[in-house]
Amino acid sequence: MADTLTIRTAGIVTVQDLGRVGRSRYGLPANGAADQHSARVANVLCGNDDRAPLLEITALDFACVPSGDILIAVTGAPADVTVEGVVRPQWEPVPVRAGETIRITGIHRGLRVYLAVLGSFEAEYLQGSCAPDTILGFGPPLRAGDTLALRTACPPIDHPFSRIPLFRLKAPVPPFPTSWTIDVTDGPDRAEFGDTGQRLFDAPFTVTPRSNHIGLRLQGTVPRRVTRGEVLSRGVPIGAVEVPAGDELLVLHRGRGVTAGYPVLAVVTATGLSALGQVRPGQTIHFRHRTLPQAITAHRAQRQAIDALRTRVRTAFEALRIRAPAEA
Amino acid sequence: MSSDFTIADCGDSALVAKAVGLDAEPAWRLVHALADALNAVRLTGVHDVVPTYDALLVEFDCAATDHDTVRRVLAHEAARLGPHPAPTTPPRRFVVPVVYGGEYGPDLPEVAAQLGVTEGEIIALHSGSDLTVRCLGAPAGAPMTDGPPFPKPVPRLASPRTKVAPGSVAVAGRQAVICPMPSPGGWPLLGRTPVRVLDLHSDPITAYRPGDTFRFVPIEPQQWDEYADLALGDLANSVVGHG
Numbered sequence: 001m002a003d004t005l006t007i008r009t010a011g012i013v014t015v016q017d018l019g020r021v022g023r024s025r026y027g028l029p030a031n032g033a034a035d036q037h038s039a040r041v042a043n044v045l046c047g048n049d050d051r052a053p054l055l056e057i058t059a060l061d062f063a064c065v066p067s068g069d070i071l072i073a074v075t076g077a078p079a080d081v082t083v084e085g086v087v088r089p090q091w092e093p094v095p096v097r098a099g100e101t102i103r104i105t106g107i108h109r110g111l112r113v114y115l116a117v118l119g120s121f122e123a124e125y126l127q128g129s130c131a132p133d134t135i136l137g138f139g140p141p142l143r144a145g146d147t148l149a150l151r152t153a154c155p156p157i158d159h160p161f162s163r164i165p166l167f168r169l170k171a172p173v174p175p176f177p178t179s180w181t182i183d184v185t186d187g188p189d190r191a192e193f194g195d196t197g198q199r200l201f202d203a204p205f206t207v208t209p210r211s212n213h214i215g216l217r218l219q220g221t222v223p224r225r226v227t228r229g230e231v232l233s234r235g236v237p238i239g240a241v242e243v244p245a246g247d248e249l250l251v252l253h254r255g256r257g258v259t260a261g262y263p264v265l266a267v268v269t270a271t272g273l274s275a276l277g278q279v280r281p282g283q284t285i286h287f288r289h290r291t292l293p294q295a296i297t298a299h300r301a302q303r304q305a306i307d308a309l310r311t312r313v314r315t316a317f318e319a320l321r322i323r324a325p326a327e328a
Numbered sequence: 329m330s331s332d333f334t335i336a337d338c339g340d341s342a343l344v345a346k347a348v349g350l351d352a353e354p355a356w357r358l359v360h361a362l363a364d365a366l367n368a369v370r371l372t373g374v375h376d377v378v379p380t381y382d383a384l385l386v387e388f389d390c391a392a393t394d395h396d397t398v399r400r401v402l403a404h405e406a407a408r409l410g411p412h413p414a415p416t417t418p419p420r421r422f423v424v425p426v427v428y429g430g431e432y433g434p435d436l437p438e439v440a441a442q443l444g445v446t447e448g449e450i451i452a453l454h455s456g457s458d459l460t461v462r463c464l465g466a467p468a469g470a471p472m473t474d475g476p477p478f479p480k481p482v483p484r485l486a487s488p489r490t491k492v493a494p495g496s497v498a499v500a501g502r503q504a505v506i507c508p509m510p511s512p513g514g515w516p517l518l519g520r521t522p523v524r525v526l527d528l529h530s531d532p533i534t535a536y537r538p539g540d541t542f543r544f545v546p547i548e549p550q551q552w553d554e555y556a557d558l559a560l561g562d563l564a565n566s567v568v569g570h571g
Contacts, residue, residue, distance in 0.1 A: 022375055022376055023532075024377070024387065025363065025376065025378055025464065026464050026532045026534060027463075027467075027468060027469030027534070028469060028533075029466075127532075135467050135509050136533075187338070188336040188337065230501040230502065232381045232383075232502075232503065233465055233466075233503060234346075234378075234380040234383035235379075235383065235385025236385070237338050237339050237342040237385065237387065238387075239341075240339075245486070245488075257465065257467050258466055259378070259380055259463065261484075261501065267338060268339070269339065270341055292337060295390075296340050296390045296394065299340060299391055300390070
């Protein structure tokens with residue numbers, strides 16, 4: 001029988017991956033890990049495919065216990081990570097023996113922590129992804145007592161000298177500030193806001209509690225549309241900054257409906273979206289204007305850092321005789 | 329580049345092509361044919377296309393491709409298609425029962441007042457002609473159709489609802505929609521259909537495609553249960569008796 005991972009303390013935790021690709025045309029949003037960078041790094045640190053299922057732990061304390069020996073990686077927001085009471089690092093692979101309790105508590109500065117397991121675990125799929133879709137009612141949060149079937153057995157991790165693997169893989173860790181700078185480029189409809197479009201950059205915005213993976217609602221001095229008239233529904237990108245009504249700014253995130261009828265003032269960059277996936281209600285955001293080449297360069301640098309990490313992980317795993325599941 | 333559409337940057341990971349100078353029908357035909365063509369060439373890095381009424385959103389990974397490449401391929405495919413691409417699949421017709429007004433369509437009186445007609449006239453116009461599905465959109469693959477031939481566009485609600493019941497039939501601007509799943513919504517609600525819109529166990533999860541048509545048929549509240557076990561897919565090319 002396959003080994004399992006049993007959830008002991010659930011908090012808010014879901015099975016995630018990088019999201020549903022190629023289904024926007026059927027009206028289905030991408031969804032997937034709100035902080036794509038941290039999720040990707042967690043899987044890479046376990047030698048997994050970037051798209052393997054992992055856990056997204058939001059804000060609240062979490063604990064789980066494996067029935068067999070496993071290797072995990074915990075990324076995302078700063079937190080206290082312990083294995084059987086011993087403090088273990090984030091952003092590095094961590095071996096866990098059968099029956100030891102993994103605890104993630106005190107999530108702070110950011111909102112979401114990612115936990116990947118070498119070999120990953122079985123997950124239910126809808127339209128090519130295990131990412132929850134709250135509108136469809138797919139992928140409910142996990143509860144205490146739930147078990148996940150681990151996909152591959154992980155033999156005890158053997159170190160040639162000490163038997164205690166010490167990883168120094170230098171994963172690319174993004175900043176987790178108390179006040180966030182979020183990069184945006186001009187949206188296709190910026191002209192519809194006239195001079196008020198500049199308000200996006202003039203003063204900070206505060207994230208309200210009515211924010212989730214579908215979108216974040218921000219309070220501040222909002223730009224105003226200077227044109228009127230009906231807009232036919234059309235596809236809007238993840239990251240679209242809109243001013244639907246009232247005194248709130250709406251920033252669409254990965255669970256956004258694929259069509260909308262509001263003008264798009266700005267679009268959060270790919271790297272900015274991962275950061276935005278970590279902003280907590282009550283924290284402030286400063287938007288920073290970027291050109292497309294600046295935004296693309298930042299995204300490519302972040303991906304190249306992950307590619308380089310993947311190579312270091314492979315080398316380390318070979319030295320420790322850990323069979324990387326992605327190549328199994 | 330073809331003169332029939334413009335292409336604009338839409339952030340670091342998307343472009344939006346919009347048909348210009350074309351009537352609604354050829355504009356719609358063009359953006360959907362362009363989406364098919366782009367899918368067919370399987371351009372590295374492009375992962376999603378969203379053709380709607382007169383626009384096409386193209387989403388890509390800007391680490392794997394770039395705006396110029398996608399732009400060039402779009403322009404090439406548009407030139408190859410020409411201005412009047414033919415439809416690729418024969419349309420189907422769905423006859424959809426709807427209970428209008430009351431708790432089923434709480435905004436019916438308000439919409440009638442705004443358009444200066446009676447509630448009965450709103451129902452007659454909404455159910456009086458076949459409405460073409462133009463795209464699948466939000467929420468959850470909702471069928472978005474042309475609006476009924478109302479005298480003028482319908483304003484959106486000043487304050488959106490936090491929860492709209494599944495099967496709700498809504499209108500806004502010159503568009504109409506069925507909301508498949510419980511979700512927030514800012515479109516005025518005229519009525520509600522008892523039939524199930526989505527099937528999560530089929531692929532795609534929707535029975536309808538752009539180009540198909542919907543004909544709404546008024547039924548009485550007491551007829552609700554007669555249709556409650558049906559899925560929209562069961563109603564393709566079907567006939568529903570008037571209540």
